[in-house]
Amino acid sequence: MSTLNRPLRVGVIRAQRIVAQNLQIRSVGPSPSPFPVRTILRELRVKVRHLEHEVRELEHENREIERQLHELRERVKRLEAQISSGQPPNPALQALFASKQGQVVTVSTASGTLTGTVTLVGTNAVELTESSGDILVIPYSKITGVQ
Amino acid sequence: MTFQSMLSSFIGRIVEVFVPGSLFEGTLTSVRTSAIQVTEPPIVYSQPVVVTIPTDNIEYVRVLL
Numbered sequence: 001m002s003t004l005n006r007p008l009r010v011g012v013i014r015a016q017r018i019v020a021q022n023l024q025i026r027s028v029g030p031s032p033s034p035f036p037v038r039t040i041l042r043e044l045r046v047k048v049r050h051l052e053h054e055v056r057e058l059e060h061e062n063r064e065i066e067r068q069l070h071e072l073r074e075r076v077k078r079l080e081a082q083i084s085s086g087q088p089p090n091p092a093l094q095a096l097f098a099s100k101q102g103q104v105v106t107v108s109t110a111s112g113t114l115t116g117t118v119t120l121v122g123t124n125a126v127e128l129t130e131s132s133g134d135i136l137v138i139p140y141s142k143i144t145g146v147q
Numbered sequence: 148m149t150f151q152s153m154l155s156s157f158i159g160r161i162v163e164v165f166v167p168g169s170l171f172e173g174t175l176t177s178v179r180t181s182a183i184q185v186t187e188p189p190i191v192y193s194q195p196v197v198v199t200i201p202t203d204n205i206e207y208v209r210v211l212l
Contacts, residue, residue, distance in 0.1 A: 081149075081180050084180050084181045085149075085150065085151065085180050085181060085202045085203060086181075086201070086202060086203020086204075087149075087150050087202060087203060109165075109206050109207055110167060110206060111165045111167070111206040111207065112165075114207065120148065120153065121148075122148035122149055122150065122152070122153055123148065123149055124149055124150050125148075125149065125150035125153055127153055130209075132212065133212040134209050134210060134211055134212050135157070135209070135210040136207055136208070136209055136210075137150065137153050137154055137157075137207060137208045137210065138206075138207040138208075139150050139202075139205065139206075139207070141203075142205070142206045142207060
């Protein structure tokens with residue numbers, strides 16, 4: 001039998017019999033962890049949220065870059081086609097013929113003068129319909145004058 | 148709409164293709180980015196002649212009615 005007159009801080013008491021004049025038992029709760037788990041967890045959650053935000057921003061940037069890349073590829077394809085065809089677009093002539101759509105025009109080329117109604121205006125060529133019903137397709141690059 | 152796409156809609160039609168100093172007449176059989184092909188009708192007892200014309204040489208094309 002042991003006698004104790006001071007507070008005893010233990011986790012488990014094994015005894016067959018306890019005799020006491022004044023016995024107080026109270027739970028003091030779990031002892032503080034040497035690692036601040038909750039703080040670390042909170043910081044990690046904040047970091048995860050930041051990283052998720054960064055990932056979303058990077059995904060957005062990636063989509064924008066892919067869109068620009070697609071546009072540039074299409075532009076390169078068009079330029080390659082223009083170079084290999086030798087017939088570049090001519091926005092000025094295109095606008096001129098667009099303004100004369102349905103009207104009769106006379107077009108000069110090195111091979112002769114052609115007259116017809118403007119029926120189709122393209123980026124690098126125009127289509128005229130002659131009075132005979134024949135159709136002329138003339139690249140802008142070969143036009144020396146328009147009346 | 149480009150020169151090639153305009154011509155593509157006339158494949159199978161009789162055309163006159165004007166290039167500097169020459170004229171080719173025949174059936175338009177092929178249109179590619181850099182060249183078109185015209186099949187000239189056979190002269191008696193001979194085979195049709197397929198002429199390939201670079202598109203950058205073409206002054207204009209007349210599609211006959």
